[in-house]
Amino acid sequence: MMVLIYVDDIIITRTSTSHIQALISCLRQHFALKDMGRLYYFLGIKASWTTNGDLHLSQTKYIKDLFNKSNMSSARPQLSPMISSTRIAQDGSTTFSDTSLYRSIVGSLQYLILTCPEISYSVNKVCQFMYNPQEHHWKSVKRILRYLAGTIHHGLLLRKSPHLHIQAFANANWGLDLMTKNPPQATQFTLE
Amino acid sequence: MQDEYNALIENNTWSLTELPKGATPIGCKWIFKIKYNADGTFQRHKAHLVAKGFHQQHGFDYSETFSPVVKPSIISIVLTVVVSNNWPVHLIDINNAFLYGDLKETVFMLQPPGLESAIHSLVCKLNKAIYGFKQAPCS
Numbered sequence: 001m002m003v004l005i006y007v008d009d010i011i012i013t014r015t016s017t018s019h020i021q022a023l024i025s026c027l028r029q030h031f032a033l034k035d036m037g038r039l040y041y042f043l044g045i046k047a048s049w050t051t052n053g054d055l056h057l058s059q060t061k062y063i064k065d066l067f068n069k070s071n072m073s074s075a076r077p078q079l080s081p082m083i084s085s086t087r088i089a090q091d092g093s094t095t096f097s098d099t100s101l102y103r104s105i106v107g108s109l110q111y112l113i114l115t116c117p118e119i120s121y122s123v124n125k126v127c128q129f130m131y132n133p134q135e136h137h138w139k140s141v142k143r144i145l146r147y148l149a150g151t152i153h154h155g156l157l158l159r160k161s162p163h164l165h166i167q168a169f170a171n172a173n174w175g176l177d178l179m180t181k182n183p184p185q186a187t188q189f190t191l192e
Numbered sequence: 193m194q195d196e197y198n199a200l201i202e203n204n205t206w207s208l209t210e211l212p213k214g215a216t217p218i219g220c221k222w223i224f225k226i227k228y229n230a231d232g233t234f235q236r237h238k239a240h241l242v243a244k245g246f247h248q249q250h251g252f253d254y255s256e257t258f259s260p261v262v263k264p265s266i267i268s269i270v271l272t273v274v275v276s277n278n279w280p281v282h283l284i285d286i287n288n289a290f291l292y293g294d295l296k297e298t299v300f301m302l303q304p305p306g307l308e309s310a311i312h313s314l315v316c317k318l319n320k321a322i323y324g325f326k327q328a329p330c331s
Contacts, residue, residue, distance in 0.1 A: 036283040
């Protein structure tokens with residue numbers, strides 16, 4: 001049995017429904033709880049089941065809320081989350097006026113990586129300037145938001161696979177990070 | 193608001209006492225929120241009594257602030273296993289989750305505005321954590 005706990009949201013899974021029901025009735029003796037049935041919406045993530053049993057996770061509403069918060073509701077969609085030649089430097093322009101907005105938006109973007117893993121690199125970049133964001137860092141954040149405007153209905157599809165394999169990929173790209181001269185490295189593990 | 197208040201009372205969240213000399217009570221207020229469904233449609237109104245936790249002092253009113261959260265990557269891994277094995281998944285939601293933890297420290301709070309008892313000078317000595325407390329997520 002697996003139980004995922006996120007403060008007061010709990011996901012329970014096991015091979016049979018009767019075992020799950022047994023745990024829920026046991027918990028019910030100690031807490032007032034609501035059995036929401038089959039997983040459909042948790043932690044701001046919408047979970048939809050396809051007819052053949054695959055699971056599609058999306059954060060459409062979360063992205064919409066993010067647009068409202070940053071006044072970007074009518075943003076023009078972009079095809080990529082970052083300009084490929086971007087060199088996000090430490091300094092170079094004036095300090096961004098609303099530091100807490102920057103932190104709040106970037107924090108929300110980090111949470112979005114769950115269903116939009118393709119933005120993780122760009123989000124990681126803008127995260128590095130949380131303590132002193134500048135105007136051009138905010139531009140990069142807006143670029144990510146514009147990208148999301150075009151992919152708002154996309155999500156992560158978890159597909160059935162008869163054998164689960166763990167695969168690992170590693171990539172070291174020497175000398176391309178112009179800011180620190182440290183090699184950006186990537187390691188990726190996938191479970192398929 | 194009355195629902196939330198009843199839940200707090202039923203839970204034995206606090207007991208009314210005289211404020212001992214030298215103790216400072218922390219304030220509280222009601223927060224009203226509209227809850228929405230996943231598709232953005234209206235679900236219900238919700239009232240929360242929150243304590244002004246920012247008045248608490250570390251080491252005095254609270255010491256630990258840790259709460260159990262699951263890592264996003266674990267969510268993906270578990271759901272992948274679930275989908276591949278066709279397991280059933282259930283979602284449950286604990287009502288008033290924060291009100292279950294017993295409070296180790298002694299904290300006094302002013303009575304909730306609008307629902308004071310007849311004697312206004314009394315304060316609430318908290319037995320359980322409520323929303324807004326620094327230590328609430330870990331109780």
